[in-house]
Amino acid sequence: MGWSFNIGKIGGTVLRVHVTFFLLLVWIWFMHYQIGGSAAAWEGVAFILAVFACVVLHEFGHALAARRYGIRTPDITLLPIGGLARLERMPEEPMQELVIAIAGPLVNVIIAALIIFALGGSAGIEQMIQVEDPRADFLVRLAGVNIFLVLFNLIPAFPMDGGRVLRALLAIRLSWARATQIAANIGQGLAFLFGFLGLLYNPLLIFIAIFVYLAASAEAQNAQIRSVANSVLAGDVMVRKFATLDRSxxxxxxxDLLLATTQNEFPVVDGNGHLEGLITRNDMMRVLKDAGPDAPAASAMRTGLPAVHRRQSLTEGVRLMQEAQAPAVAVLDSHDRLVGLITHETIGEMIMVRAAMPEGFRFKRRTGRSRQDRS
Structure with a gap:
């Protein structure tokens, strides 16, 4: 995620903090300073840091549950409204997603129970709901926040954990795409409710509403891509006509090629048609600014581009693109020669074509192959 900084790595998972999180700390400091002076301001900052420590543990609950099914968590990003754990791929079975989704709130239940136990069970509901009052007990408020995190995250709507629980339960009977669409629609409806309440009571709810709406929309789109990708091959949607660059x-x-074509990514190939790397438009602009037009294009080249065979499922290409956060996936023939490219644009166009097709029509696979393609 852009505008985020690495602050460490735990168990192979990079922990990031979004720049807006620091703005939250400044805002909390001033709000508490107006209530109780400097001491209250610093206690307010410490409380927020303690809350986000609980959020980190919540996200690592998801990560550890995902690891049980062989799914890595490349990074966790802290935002002003919570944490975001990015899984390398989606769980394959509904029950796997159910376990992963419920693991986060379960961590908060354990934290709240430990705090209440440490306080001898003396924390009352009236005290725990006074989260914004710096005069209330620090640990009691922290227990209250963890209980709130459980209740909020179990709302059955994307992108909350409850939305993933709902999708997992629906996916037992419905298709993955349909289950996702239902949970996403509920999430978008909830976003409108948050936005309305934000106009009346707290402007922070408007920011939460925007995040919830965009996250729910993105989840629905990803599910649609996954559904379509399962039914086609990489060779069905790859770009076949494209300009290439020589290493020299x-x-x-x-x-010149960028201006003469509509491409934004240019493969670099050797004399036998084997892929050596990829140069994007942004890479060109960076090297052009730093070294001028006579610099070798290879100095702007990205290597290690993910690749799939053209007869593999498109699902594999999408997975590799997401895991590597690559701008494209190379499509190869049986001799490892480059025969096509899959980009975010081609996947988006495929989705639009599917949506425009009359009901009952199916995406037809390309069966005609040239002599070069028969491999």
Missing amino acids: ATVGEAI
């Missing part, structure tokens, strides 16, 4: 080309020559 200069950045100036790459710029």
Whole structure:
């Protein structure tokens, strides 16, 4: 996620903090300073840091549950409204997602129970709901926040954990795409409710509403891509006609191709058609600014581009693209020669074509193959 900073790595998972989180700390400091002076301000900051420590543990609950099914968590990002654990891939079975989704809130239940036990069970509901009052007991408020995190995250709507629980339960009977769409629709409806309440009571709810709506929409789109990708091959949707660059080309020559075509990504291939790397438009601009048009295009080249065979499922290409956060996936033939590219644009176009097709029509696979393709 952009505008985030690495603050460490735990168990192979990078922990990031979004820049807006620091703005939250400043806002909390001033709000508490107005209530009780400098001491209250710093206690308020410490309380927020303690809350987000609980959020981190919540996200690592998801990560540990996902690891049980062989799913890595590349990074966790802290935002002003909570945490976001990015899984390398989606769970394959509904029950797997159910376990992963419920693991986070379960961590908060354990934290709240431990705090209440440490306080001798003396924390009352009236005290725990005074979260914004710096005069209330620190640990009591922290227990209250953890209980709130459980209740909030179990709301049955995306992107909350409850939405994933709902999808997992629906996916036992319905298709994955249909189950996701139902949970996403509930999430978007909830976003409108948050936005309305934000106009009346707390502007922070408007920010939460925007995040919930966008996250729910993105989840629905990802499920749609997954559903379509399962039914087609990589060769069905790859770009077949594209310009390539030789390793000896200069950045100036790459710029000429950029202006002469509609491409934003250019493969670099050797004399036998084997892929050596990829140069994107942004890479060109960066090297052009730093070294000028005579610099070798290879200095802007990205290596290690994910690749799939053209007869593999598109699902594998989408998974590799998401895991590597790559701008494209190379499509190869049986001799490892580059025969096509899959980009975010081609996947988006495929989704639009599917949506525009009359009901009952299916996406037809390309069966005609040239002599070069028969491999």
